[in-house]
Amino acid sequence: xxxxxxxxxxxxxxxxxxxxxxxxxxxxxxxxxxxxxxxxxxxxxxxxxxxxxxxxxxxxxxxxxxxxxxxxxxxxxxxxxxxxxxxxxxxxxxxxxxxxxxxxxxxxxxxxxxxxxxxxxxxxxxxxxxxxxxxxxxxxxxxxxxxxxxxxxxxxxxxxxxxxxxxxxxxxxxxxxxxxxxxxxxxxxxxxxxxxxxxxxxxxxxxxxxxxxxxxxxxxxxxxxxxxxxxxxxxxxxxxxxxxxxxxxxxxxxxxxxxxxxxxxxxxxxxxxxxxxxxx
Amino acid sequence: xxxxxxxxxxxxxxxxxxxxxxxxxxxxxxxxxxxxxxxxxxxxxxxxxxxxxxxxxxxxxxxxxxxxxxxxxxxxxxxxxxxxxxxxxxxxxxxxxxxxxxxxxxxxxxxxxxxxxxxxxxxxxxxxxxxxxxxxxxxxxxxxxxxxxxxxxxxxxxxxxxxxxxxxxxxxxxxxxxxxxxxxxxxxxxxxxxxxxxxxxxxxxxxxxxxxxxxxxxxxxxxxxxxxxxxxxxxxxxxxxxxxxxxxxxxxxxxxxxxxxxxxxxxxxxxxxxxxxxxx
Numbered sequence: 125x126x127x128x129x130x131x132x133x134x135x136x137x138x139x140x141x142x143x144x145x146x147x148x149x150x151x152x153x154x155x156x157x158x159x160x161x162x163x164x165x166x167x168x169x170x171x172x173x174x175x176x177x178x179x180x181x182x183x184x185x186x187x188x189x190x191x192x193x194x195x196x197x198x199x200x201x202x203x204x205x206x207x208x209x210x211x212x213x214x215x216x217x218x219x220x221x222x223x224x225x226x227x228x229x230x231x232x233x234x235x236x237x238x239x240x241x242x243x244x245x246x247x248x249x250x251x252x253x254x255x256x257x258x259x260x261x262x263x264x265x266x267x268x269x270x271x272x273x274x275x276x277x278x279x280x281x282x283x284x285x286x287x288x289x290x291x292x293x294x295x296x297x298x299x300x301x302x303x304x305x306x307x308x309x310x311x312x313x314x315x316x317x318x319x320x321x322x323x324x325x326x327x328x329x330x331x332x333x334x335x336x337x338x339x340x341x342x343x344x345x346x347x348x349x350x351x352x353x354x355x356x357x358x359x360x361x362x363x364x365x366x367x368x369x370x371x372x373x374x375x376x377x378x379x380x381x382x383x384x385x386x387x388x389x390x391x392x393x394x395x396x397x398x399x400x401x402x403x404x
Numbered sequence: 405x406x407x408x409x410x411x412x413x414x415x416x417x418x419x420x421x422x423x424x425x426x427x428x429x430x431x432x433x434x435x436x437x438x439x440x441x442x443x444x445x446x447x448x449x450x451x452x453x454x455x456x457x458x459x460x461x462x463x464x465x466x467x468x469x470x471x472x473x474x475x476x477x478x479x480x481x482x483x484x485x486x487x488x489x490x491x492x493x494x495x496x497x498x499x500x501x502x503x504x505x506x507x508x509x510x511x512x513x514x515x516x517x518x519x520x521x522x523x524x525x526x527x528x529x530x531x532x533x534x535x536x537x538x539x540x541x542x543x544x545x546x547x548x549x550x551x552x553x554x555x556x557x558x559x560x561x562x563x564x565x566x567x568x569x570x571x572x573x574x575x576x577x578x579x580x581x582x583x584x585x586x587x588x589x590x591x592x593x594x595x596x597x598x599x600x601x602x603x604x605x606x607x608x609x610x611x612x613x614x615x616x617x618x619x620x621x622x623x624x625x626x627x628x629x630x631x632x633x634x635x636x637x638x639x640x641x642x643x644x645x646x647x648x649x650x651x652x653x654x655x656x657x658x659x660x661x662x663x664x665x666x667x668x669x670x671x672x673x674x675x676x677x678x679x680x681x682x683x684x
Contacts, residue, residue, distance in 0.1 A: 182527040182531075184527055215514060216502055217673070220500040223499070237495075247464055386667075387668075387679065388667075392470040392471060394497065399669070402530065402667070
């Protein structure tokens with residue numbers, strides 16, 4: 125509910141921008157003190173504790189939905205205006221953004237004409253067992269690192285078979301580069317991005333040999349940043365599955381055994397869209 | 405991810421409006437065929453089956469996030485533009501809306517200066533046992549019906565004590581008036597709304613005698629539509645709790661025993677905001 129009548133709409137764009145920067149910089153803080161600690165740890169120490177720790181606590185796999193969160197080339201970042209009535213103690217915001225902002229879903233219809241749209245994703249698909257594929261070690265030395273069939277096989281040797289209907293999530297450690305947009309995108313002088321993603325062979329392996337429902341990444345795109353063909357998007361969404369991008373805190377999640385709730389807003393005719401992802 | 409460079413942005417406002425209307429009218433369909441059936445049933449038959457039926461299946465308590473969904477007076481409805489590249493098979497939308505659109509959370513900071521904002525709601529608060537307070541019978545003859553302490557006492561006599569940390573949700577049957585905006589708002593000739601909500605005595609009773617974490621309604625406002633003081637908002641949010649508005653499908657939910665996942669997007673400095681609510 126928003127109070128009518130006396131609303132004094134203050135489009136404080138400059139203030140919003142300042143607040144936005146401040147909030148974005150403290151976004152890790154909003155996700156809990158543990159997030160801040162992880163960010164301050166040197167990467168070797170992070171690697172040491174990946175997937176360990178408080179296994180029974182829920183883990184928020186969502187970034188704060190922040191104005192100015194890094195976007196893929198050609199897409200305008202989310203923005204907001206404030207509506208505030210100090211006299212009444214009433215406060216609210218108006219948002220404008222594309223569906224592929226911050227932590228979000230890519231529905232099949234994002235790339236596939238006639239593919240399912242956000243409200244058509246079933247409730248059964250929104251509560252999934254998780255398999256976390258840790259490629260953070262190779263991603264530290266190779267920003268173009270991909271999830272390969274060997275990574276999936278190595279996961280299964282250690283943690284058992286990828287569960288039926290799983291969300292297979294790539295933990296490349298990339299979320300820890302935020303809020304540094306340049307490091308997160310890692311563009312070369314020609315503008316080509318260099319960040320990890322799923323390789324097409326791994327996607328084919330999953331589709332042929334297992335039956336997962338979703339894949340997800342802690343980067344801007346299911347495909348590696350240097351992809352020009354977006355073949356993972358085309359193949360995965362073309363198989364009537366959805367993807368998750370810009371996931372957070374995967375390093376805090378045990379590699380197998382968690383259940384992810386994917387709280388996607390049922391955006392009308394959505395091509396995907398922002399969602400809250402929490403693992404239990 | 406959204407494809408760069410070749411993006412041909414088509415702000416098809418007129419098409420978006422047409423699509424919007426169509427989608428909104430079929431929103432119940434998107435939530436499953438059962439929703440359509442419920443809408444077509446006469447209200448006596450609905451009352452007969454409220455809370456009965458397929459108890460073990462998840463129930464989506466969320467309306468499709470639709471352009472044009474009814475808003476409280478003084479607030480502009482959500483709107484969208486389409487971005488589409490038929491040649492590439494790429495599709496996406498851009499949204500603009502206030503945080504109190506469609507199924508959404510009111511965070512304490514919505515009415516309380518310095519109150520908690522959306523990213524500060526803890527994970528523990530987003531997975532709650534549910535108590536459904538059914539006032540649909542009296543709401544059929546009195547659109548100004550309120551949840552009273554007697555309704556809470558009657559619930560406990562039948563279903564046992566309201567669980568610690570519960571989400572206490574008012575099922576007034578009001579969601580079934582959608583997509584008829586006039587019926588949902590039910591304004592009189594002076595513009596005053598007439599739809600059910602929580603009475604302040606029930607809120608005081610809950611705060612004094614039980615320890616719920618959230619209240620929720622299947623109408624536009626926690627307060628009854630004819631409220632001019634918004635005392636339920638002030639009292640409940642002032643007690644550092646959040647509320648949920650425009651819930652859906654409460655008639656399909658068993659009265660006690662379900663667990664609700666409240667997938668609110670962690671909107672930066674949000675006064676609440678759209679969320680996906682699913683009961684298991």
